[in-house]
């Protein structure tokens with residue numbers, strides 16, 4: 001798939017000075033720990049997909065709502081895919097409603113969630129690789145007690161655990177109580193885990209075709225296994241953004257023109273932010289949804305500090321569209337648009353935005369895909385993961401750890417324990 005084009009001071013020839021470096025990193029990457037995701041879509045996943053389909057079908061048949069408990073990489077990918085493919089209003093086709101918990105520590109959120117579940121049939125999928133992250137652990141305590149109060153002995157059948165194969169508090173609890181389990185492979189970190197059971201089970205319950213998703217990812221894994229920079233679009237994107245960073249463009253804006261992609265943006269932000277923001281280095285990843293945000297932050301992008309470059313994400317075909325209706329009165333003067341569709345107008349606004357921003361010295365990289373569907377989302381997810389690993393290595397930081405986040409967790413625990421000691 002050919003997916004990159006650009007309006008940028010850097011062109012396709014400039015990037016070739018990174019050819020050798022990229023090839024070296026390509027081979028070195030395979031020796032890193034936490035890189036099982038690279039080949040994951042290439043291996044035979046029939047057994048995994050079958051067991052996910054089996055459980056997903058049961059959940060769809062027995063529940064009105066699936067509560068997915070997780071934070072960061074343990075829920076963002078599933079939500080990104082689910083919301084990108086869901087209708088804007090009403091329930092998903094071929095799936096049931098998904099709601100999320102354990103992504104924050106808001107008392108109001110969890111209390112209202114319990115009230116919302118009343119009268120509905122519920123299943124829970126708790127996802128945590130470590131099993132010890134505070135937000136999902138707290139939410140799981142609340143939901144577990146809620147499920148036990150509602151379903152008694154049968155609660156165990158309605159709770160599915162996705163966690164490490166061998167260790168962790170959640171793993172121990174699941175073994176002890178007898179919850180059904182899916183595994184997060186040891187060698188796949190949270191933000192690279194969406195194409196494992198972490199993302200696949202919730203999106204299957206939402207009615208997404210996970211076979212299509214994995215087929216798209218496999219297509220990407222095959223194409224992007226190419227070590228040669230000139231033939232690998234993920235590496236080209238990594239090098240372009242790296243070169244722009246070196247030229248003083250310190251912020252990358254991922255921009256889409258379809259509002260359903262706003263949660264995809266959140267997944268992307270974690271992927272790049274946690275992978276690259278280390279040793280006081282790294283592009284600051286931020287996101288905008290156009291055309292809405294053109295009327296909010298568009299002014300800054302066009303005329304503010306020249307520290308931004310933009311990565312425009314565009315899907316040529318979006319399911320669902322309508323033509324501008326004819327109105328004989330034409331009081332609004334819009335009849336010249338009659339019979340053009342909203343999606344056509346949106347695509348033209350994308351072109352205009354790219355040209356205006358490029359003219360305003362905001363470099364623009366465009367990532368274009370044929371269609372917004374499960375297949376191309378699978379491709380794009382893999383594309384970004386591969387680009388991200390390369391990009392972090394170009395910065396000479398480890399793409400697979402997150403020491404900064406661990407620091408916050410440690411501080412919070414210290415404070416919670418200090419407060420407990422004072423009140424005792």
Ligand SMILES: O=P(O)(O)OC[C@H]1O[C@](O)(CO)[C@@H](O)[C@@H]1O
Nearest residue numbers: 072073074128129130133190405
């Ligand atoms: O799956 P876990 O272990 O609960 O971790 C959740 C998230 O928390 C982090 O460790 C830190 O934000 C992420 O890397 C991870 O995606």
